[in-house]
Amino acid sequence: MDREGYGLVDALVQASFTTMAVLNKAAADHDLSLTQLRVVGILADRRLRVSDLAAYLGLEKSTMSGLIDRAEKRGILTRLPSETDGRAVDVTLTPAGRALADRIHARVRAGLSPMTGGLTAAEKTRLRGLLEKILMPNGSPRLP
């Protein structure tokens, strides 16, 4: 059987769990859940509608409402009426939210450095290329 593919799947799953543990820690350091961390990361350079966020994250709109409620209450983001659709609501980071996004990004890079730091520059380039190749542009949810 495909012994080679087997080992790859295991390595990919293992590396993903390890990466997620780092992200989780980074989020917890800022009193955020992993999902909140994602929302902040996505909104760092975008303004999106509630339904777009939900679709990209694979969550129900009602779940999104709750997440936004709690983040808004903490001053991380704000709701704005869409300028083109009377039914829609846009979400953007507040200045405080943008500052938080910067801190988180730095924190994630630092947290991941023990993993990536052992690679040579050539290996980093090769790994990045291979990871981008398996990201399958079709099939995953896209941002508008």
Place this chain on the structure above:
Amino acid sequence: MDREGYGLVDALVQASFTTMAVLNKAAADHDLSLTQLRVVGILADRRLRVSDLAAYLGLEKSTMSGLIDRAEKRGILTRLPSETDGRAVDVTLTPAGRALADRIHARVRAGLSPMTGGLTAAEKTRLRGLLEKILMPNGSPRLP
């Protein structure tokens, strides 16, 4: 600045989220959460104490109790008294749980194949090697 390392971190995070989405879907197909899926996967070929499971997953013992309660109620696993420590409780999969573990493993492989399938055999080998290299044997929780 380290422009190269930056792209790698992003690719790693992105690939991890995509992988997690696949695992989540596989778990949902069997009415499991991601954490339950991990528990089943870990116990597939091991018998562990509650506290070892909690430590490896980075969860509190009380959280572990709840997870085990629900899985036990569904007939996936069972609690057994430790043979060496009167305070400890071992956890193992039931035959039904082991069958479930097999189905999940196949399901995960199938779910991930669109990602890994685009690589040549040589690329798979290279990617697996690089992923294993960043798994940093020190720093992550270990199984006993």
Place this chain on the structure above:
DNA sequence: TATTGTTATACTCTATAACTATA
């Protein structure tokens, strides 16, 4: 005394269903 595990409590995450307002 320290460790193992459970229980009680509280909060977040998540989905489903029912609803309002707009397209």
Place this chain on the structure above:
DNA sequence: TATAGTTATAGAGTATAACAATA
């Protein structure tokens, strides 16, 4: 009629604190 978003409800995941039993 269909879509965008909210609210109500319920269950799972999670942590903290208090506890019983064993080491």
